[in-house]
Amino acid sequence: MTATALRRASTVDQLTVVLRERILAGDLEPGQRLIERELVEAYEVARHTLRAALRQLEVEGLVRVEPNRGARVAALSGDELTELFKLRLALEREGAHLALERGEGRLPAAVHEAAQRLQRLALRRRSTWSEISRAHHAVHSGLVAAGHAPRIERAYAALSTEIALFVSQLKPVWTKEQVGADHVALVRAIEREGPDVLREHMAQALRALRPGA
Secondary structure: OOOOOOOOOOOHHHHHHHHHHHHHOOOOOOOOEEOHHHHHHHHOOOHHHHHHHHHHHHHHOOEEEEOOOEEEEOOOOHHHHHHHHHHHHHHHHHHHHHHHHHOOOOOOHHHHHHHHHHHHHHHOOOOOHHHHHHHHHHHHHHHHHOOOOHHHHHHHHOOHHHHHHHHHHHOOOOOHHHHHHHHHHHHHHHHHHOOOHHHHHHHHHHHHHOOOO
């Protein structure tokens, strides 16, 4: 496990930010054991500082701590992936439906711009997977927000951590370029064919992680 020591005697917040970024970047892989000794040495922090950071990440849903077994990066199980798929589809499809009604068949420019930003980022050699994850979320959350339905937006926001984990699990099986191109095509397809195209868009990613789903 490679890491760079923090410049100062680390605070819990600093260490939490660093570990969160590594998780969302896929550097710390879903299900990977977080070995206390290695992290303490890598970041030159006290054990109690590391444990506090891991507790914070556990609250966020990014780490799972098991009594007497230590901590692991959270990973969504097959059943959890399927349930997330169903929830996302219901919320995003309704958000897109409302957005198309408001826009008389067109999505707001902000949604198109978010998809184009994701594509540009995906084509940039030095972009990280965590940057891709954030840009991916901007497209989908922007689609939901375009429906101007606050309850739907709040329900979708509650899924943000699970969606970030889902995207981190895609890293070994999906390319950045594919993510970018798929989302530009998705936005156009929603306007051309309607919000039901979201089902196959999401199902492709689900099948990549759970063949046969």
